[in-house]
Amino acid sequence: MTAPEIVPLAGLLEENLASASPDFLRAMVKTFAEALMSADADAVCGAEYGQVSDERVNQRNGYRPRSWDTRAGTVELAIPKIRSGSYFPSWLLERRRRAEQALVSVVATAYLLGVSTRRVTKLAESLGVTQLSKSQVSEMAKHLDARVAEFRNRPLDAGPYTFVWLDALTQKVREGGRVVNVHCLVAVGVNAEGQREVLGLDVAAAEDGAGWLAFLRGLVARGLTGVQLVVSDAHAGLVEAIGAALPGTAW
Known part of the structure; x- marks a missing residue:
C-alpha cells in the first residue's frame, strides 16, 4: 500500500x-x-x-x-x-x-x-x-x-548500509496538460557512521515489481552493500524485488 x-x-x-x-x-x-x-x-x-x-x-x-x-x-x-x-x-x-x-x-x-x-x-x-x-x-x-x-548518481561509498527503508509515495503531477499520479520510490539507509542517508529516489508510472527491481539494482550498481535488514510495507512486487536484488537480506 x-x-x-x-x-x-x-x-x-x-x-x-x-x-x-x-x-x-x-x-x-x-x-x-x-x-x-x-x-x-x-x-x-x-x-x-x-x-x-x-x-x-x-x-x-x-x-x-x-x-x-x-x-x-x-x-x-x-x-x-x-x-x-x-x-x-x-x-x-x-x-x-x-x-x-x-x-x-x-x-x-x-x-x-x-x-x-x-x-x-x-x-x-x-x-x-x-x-x-x-x-x-x-x-x-x-x-x-x-x-x-x-x-x-553519486557512488554509495559510505557503507556498509546495514539497515535500509523503502517506501513509495503517490504524488500528483502535471503531464501533457493533465494531472496524473506518479509513484516516488524512496530509499533511506543507515551508513557506516550511523547516520541516515537518502540513498536514492526515482519516479515511476506504477509501483510494480519491475519498477522496484530496476530501482534496487540501480542502488546496487552505485555501491549499495552490506544490507542486512530491509524495512518496507508488504507490497508483493517490492518484496520479490528485494529478494532478487539483495539476496540473503532479511525483510
Whole structure:
C-alpha cells in the first residue's frame, strides 16, 4: 500500500536531506546562494559579467568571504564586490532564516522534481531579487540541476548500509496538460557512521515489481552493500524485488 497523496514528499525529503546529508545540502545551498548573488550583482551593474553593454553602470571587482550559519552547518560564501560603491544582498542580513528556509526548500524540490526557471524566479522574488534576466535565471537553474544530478548518481561509498527503508509515495503531477499520479520510490539507509542517508529516489508510472527491481539494482550498481535488514510495507512486487536484488537480506 502506498502512502496517501497528502504526504508532503518535498518536505519529507527536505527533512532527510537536512538531517542526513549535511555536506550535500551545504554544498547545494552554497552553489545556489552564490549563483543568486552573482546574478543580483550583475543586475546592480546593469549588465551581466563580462558583457559589453551601453547600459553598464558598474564593474565587478572580485569577491569577499562571508560565513553563513545554516541548519546544515556553516557555509562559506563568496560575495561579489563592485568597483563603485558596495554590494551586499539584503536577504542575507534581514531575512536570514527566511532565506535559508527558501534555499533549502528549493534544493529539496530540485532533487525531487528537477529545476525550472519559474521555480528559480519565484525563489529570487521571495528574497526581493526582481531584476534577473531570463538568461541569468536559466544559468542558475543549470547550476543547481547539475549538482542535483551529481548527487543522485553519486557512488554509495559510505557503507556498509546495514539497515535500509523503502517506501513509495503517490504524488500528483502535471503531464501533457493533465494531472496524473506518479509513484516516488524512496530509499533511506543507515551508513557506516550511523547516520541516515537518502540513498536514492526515482519516479515511476506504477509501483510494480519491475519498477522496484530496476530501482534496487540501480542502488546496487552505485555501491549499495552490506544490507542486512530491509524495512518496507508488504507490497508483493517490492518484496520479490528485494529478494532478487539483495539476496540473503532479511525483510
